[in-house]
Amino acid sequence: xxxxxxxxxxxxxIHDKKxxxxxxxxxxxxxxxxxxxxxxxxxxxEETIGVSFADPELTVPxxxxxxxxxxxxxxxQAK
Amino acid sequence: xxxxxxxxxxxxxxxxGYIQKAVTFINGDLSETTLTYTEFFQxxxxxxxxxxxxxIKAGDLVVLVMEQSIGVMxxxxxxxxxxAIPSIFPFHxxxxxxxxYFTNIRQLIGFEGVRAIITLAKFESDLRETLAxxxxxxxxxxxxxxxxxxxxxxxxxxPDPEATAFLQHSSGSTGLQKGVMxxxxxxxxxxxxxxxxxQLDENFVIASWLPLYHDMGLIAGFILPxxxxxxxxxxSPFEWVRQPAMLLHAxxxxxxxxxxxxxxxxxxxxxxxxxxxxxxxxLSSLNAVINCSEPVYAESHRAFLKRFxxxxxxxxxxxxxxxxxxxxxxxxxTPVGTSRIDLIDRRRLAEERSxxxxxxxxxxxxxxxxxxxxxNTQLRIMGESGDVLPDRHxxxxxxxxxxxxxxxxxxxxxxxxxxxxxxxGDMGYLADGELYVTGRKKDLIIVAGKNVYPQDxxxxxxxxxxxxxxxxxxxxxxxxxxxxxxxAVLVEGANDDVPEDDDQRGAIVREVRxxxxxxxxxxxxxxxxxxPRQLIKTSSGKIARSANREKxxxxxxx
Numbered sequence: 001x002x003x004x005x006x007x008x009x010x011x012x013x014i015h016d017k018k019x020x021x022x023x024x025x026x027x028x029x030x031x032x033x034x035x036x037x038x039x040x041x042x043x044x045x046e047e048t049i050g051v052s053f054a055d056p057e058l059t060v061p062x063x064x065x066x067x068x069x070x071x072x073x074x075x076x077q078a079k
Numbered sequence: 080x081x082x083x084x085x086x087x088x089x090x091x092x093x094x095x096g097y098i099q100k101a102v103t104f105i106n107g108d109l110s111e112t113t114l115t116y117t118e119f120f121q122x123x124x125x126x127x128x129x130x131x132x133x134x135i136k137a138g139d140l141v142v143l144v145m146e147q148s149i150g151v152m153x154x155x156x157x158x159x160x161x162x163a164i165p166s167i168f169p170f171h172x173x174x175x176x177x178x179x180y181f182t183n184i185r186q187l188i189g190f191e192g193v194r195a196i197i198t199l200a201k202f203e204s205d206l207r208e209t210l211a212x213x214x215x216x217x218x219x220x221x222x223x224x225x226x227x228x229x230x231x232x233x234x235x236x237x238p239d240p241e242a243t244a245f246l247q248h249s250s251g252s253t254g255l256q257k258g259v260m261x262x263x264x265x266x267x268x269x270x271x272x273x274x275x276x277x278q279l280d281e282n283f284v285i286a287s288w289l290p291l292y293h294d295m296g297l298i299a300g301f302i303l304p305x306x307x308x309x310x311x312x313x314x315s316p317f318e319w320v321r322q323p324a325m326l327l328h329a330x331x332x333x334x335x336x337x338x339x340x341x342x343x344x345x346x347x348x349x350x351x352x353x354x355x356x357x358x359x360x361x362l363s364s365l366n367a368v369i370n371c372s373e374p375v376y377a378e379s380h381r382a383f384l385k386r387f388x389x390x391x392x393x394x395x396x397x398x399x400x401x402x403x404x405x406x407x408x409x410x411x412x413t414p415v416g417t418s419r420i421d422l423i424d425r426r427r428l429a430e431e432r433s434x435x436x437x438x439x440x441x442x443x444x445x446x447x448x449x450x451x452x453x454x455n456t457q458l459r460i461m462g463e464s465g466d467v468l469p470d471r472h473x474x475x476x477x478x479x480x481x482x483x484x485x486x487x488x489x490x491x492x493x494x495x496x497x498x499x500x501x502x503x504g505d506m507g508y509l510a511d512g513e514l515y516v517t518g519r520k521k522d523l524i525i526v527a528g529k530n531v532y533p534q535d536x537x538x539x540x541x542x543x544x545x546x547x548x549x550x551x552x553x554x555x556x557x558x559x560x561x562x563x564x565x566x567a568v569l570v571e572g573a574n575d576d577v578p579e580d581d582d583q584r585g586a587i588v589r590e591v592r593x594x595x596x597x598x599x600x601x602x603x604x605x606x607x608x609x610x611p612r613q614l615i616k617t618s619s620g621k622i623a624r625s626a627n628r629e630k631x632x633x634x635x636x637x
Contacts, residue, residue: 014592015605020585028173030589031596031603035320036343036527036561039351055322055356056107060173 124227126157137162258488346562363391524555
C-alpha cells in the first residue's frame with residue numbers, strides 16, 4: 001500500500017519516477033502536492049485501496065507525509 | 080436602483096436594508112452567518128470609528144490582512160466610509176514560507192506608506208514584529224468596540240470622484256506587487272455598466288468562493304453585489320478547495336442566480352465531486368455561470384455541463400467574461416444566448432497570425448468567444464507595426480473606457496497606456512464584434528487563476544548547488560484534464576554526472592520544488608535536471624523560454 005501510493009505520487013503527481021521520495025518527507029512544504037493534487041491523491045486512494053476520505057478530512061496536517069497518510073488509512077481500516 | 084457614488088449606495092442600503100440580506104457567510108462546518116444591510120454597515124461604521132480613533136484620515140492607505148470573512152468585507156467598507164483607501168492582501172497560510180511572506184509585506188507597506196493595518200489577533204504579533212519601526216497602526220478585529228455611528232460617516236461630503244476609492248494589488252507570484260489605483264468615478268462606471276451587461280436585477284443572488292484579494296472576487300464576488308443591494312453568499316477559497324460541493328449546496332439553499340469561476344474550477348468540480356456529495360443539489364436557479372480570469376477551454380464547459388445538467392444546470396447559463404483589475408473588472412461579457420466557439424486553422428494562426436475558420440481535415444483549434452465589450456468599454460487589436468488590425472487578425476488587445484485605472488500606486492515609472500489606450504499584454508482577435516483571446520504577449524503562466532511570472536521562479540533557482548548558475552527555465556504547459564496550466568522547470572546540471580547520479584539529482588529536484596513551494600503560491604508539476612548545454616539559447620545567449628517549451632512539449636507527446 002505504501003509503495004502503491006509512493007509510486008502514484010512519483011508517476012502521476014510529479015511525473016518523476018526517479019525521485020527518492022522519503023516516508024517522512026513533507027509533501028506540501030516540499031512542493032510535491034498542492035490542494036488540487038491532494039484531491040487527486042484521495043481519489044486514487046479510494047479507487048485502489050477502497051478507503052475514502054471525506055472532504056473535511058483532507059487537510060494538510062492529516063496528509064503531510066507518506067507516514068501520515070498510511071497511518072490515517074490504517075486507522076480507517078481498523079474501524 | 081441607480082446610485083451615483085459608492086458611499087451613496089452604502090447609505091441607501093443601510094437605511095432601507097433592515098430586512099434585506101447583505102451577506103451570508105458559509106463556514107467550513109457548513110453553518111451560516113447572515114447580516115442584513117443595516118447590520119453590515121453598522122459593523123462597517125465600527126471599523127471606520129476604530130480607524131478614526133487611531134488618527135487615520137481620508138486619503139490614507141489601509142491594508143486588510145484577514146481571512147475570508149464578513150469582517151474583511153465590513154472593514155473594507157468602513158475604510159471607504161472614512162474616505163481612506165483600503166486594499167486587501169493575502170493572509171499568511173500554512174504553505175507559504177513565513178520569512179518570505181512577512182518580508183514581502185514589510186517591503187510593500189513601507190514602500191507604499193500604508194498608515195494602518197486591520198488584521199486578526201492570530202496574525203498580530205507577527206505583523207508587529209515585521210513592521211517594527213514603520214509608522215503604521217495595527218488594529219485587530221477582535222478588539223473592535225461597537226461605537227461607530229453610520230449616520231456620522233454618511234453625513235460627511237462625498238469623496239471627490241477622481242479620488243482613489245481602493246487599490247487592487249496585481250497577483251504576481253513574488254517581488255513588489257503593483258497597486259492598481261481605481262477612482263470612485265471608475266468603479267461606479269464599471270459597476271453601473273456591468274450591472275446591465277451581466278443582466279443583473281435586484282432579486283438576484285450571487286454565490287462565491289473567490290478570494291477577495293483578486294479582482295474577480297473583489298468586484299464580482301463582493302463590491303458589485305453589496306453596491307447593488309443584492310444578497311451575496313460567500314465562503315473561504317480554502318474551505319471550497321477542500322469541499323468543492325459546498326458551493327453547489329450554497330447555490331441550492333439560497334437559490335443563487337450568478338456565480339463567477341476561473342476555468343480550472345469547471346474541471347475541478349466536474350471531476351472531483353463524488354455523487355454522494357451531490358445529494359439534494361439543484362442548480363436550476365442559476366442564470367449565469369461566468370468563466371473568467373483564465374484561458375477558457377470549450378472542453379471545460381462541456382465537462383461541467385455533462386456533470387451538472389442532471390442537477391438542473393442550464394446550458395444557456397454558461398457564459399464568459401474577459402476582465403482585468405486595470406479596467407476595474409469586466410472588459411467583455413457573453414451576450415444573451417449561448418456563447419460562440421470559433422473553430423480555426425491551427426497552422427495559419429501560428430504562421431500568419433490570422434484566425435481563419437478551419438476547413439476539411441486541416442488541424443484546427445477551438446477558441447471560445449469572450450463576448451462583446453461592456454457598454455462603456457471599447458476594444459482594438461494592435462499590430463506589431465502600430466496599425467490597428469482588421470477582424471480575424473491577431474494582435475495585442477487594447478482597451479479604452481471610463482473605468483480604467485488612474486495608474487499604479489507610487490509607480491510613476493510604469494506607463495501602461497498607449498495613446499490613452501490601456502495595453503493589456505493579452506493577444507487576441509475580433510470577429511463579428513466578439514473578442515477571442517489566443518494567448519499572452521509575455522510568458523505569464525496562469526495556474527488555477529493565479530498569475531505566475533516565469534522569471535520570478537527562475538530567479539529563485541539560480542544558486543542551487545549542483546545547478547549550472549543561470550541555466551534555469553520555467554514555463555507553463557496546458558493540462559487539459561485540469562483545465563489550467565502546469566508549471567514545468569528545467570535546470571542544467573553543473574556537469575555531466577549530475578543528472579545521472581540519483582542522489583545528486585534527487586537533492587536538486589527536492590531543492591527546486593521546496594523553494595518554489597516556499598516562495599510562491601504554486602507548485603511545479605514537472606522538474607527535470609538536464610546535462611550541461613541542453614537548454615536552447617537565443618543568438619544573444621539568453622535562455623529561449625518558448626523554444627525550450629516547444630521542445631519539452633514534443634518530448635511529452637513522444
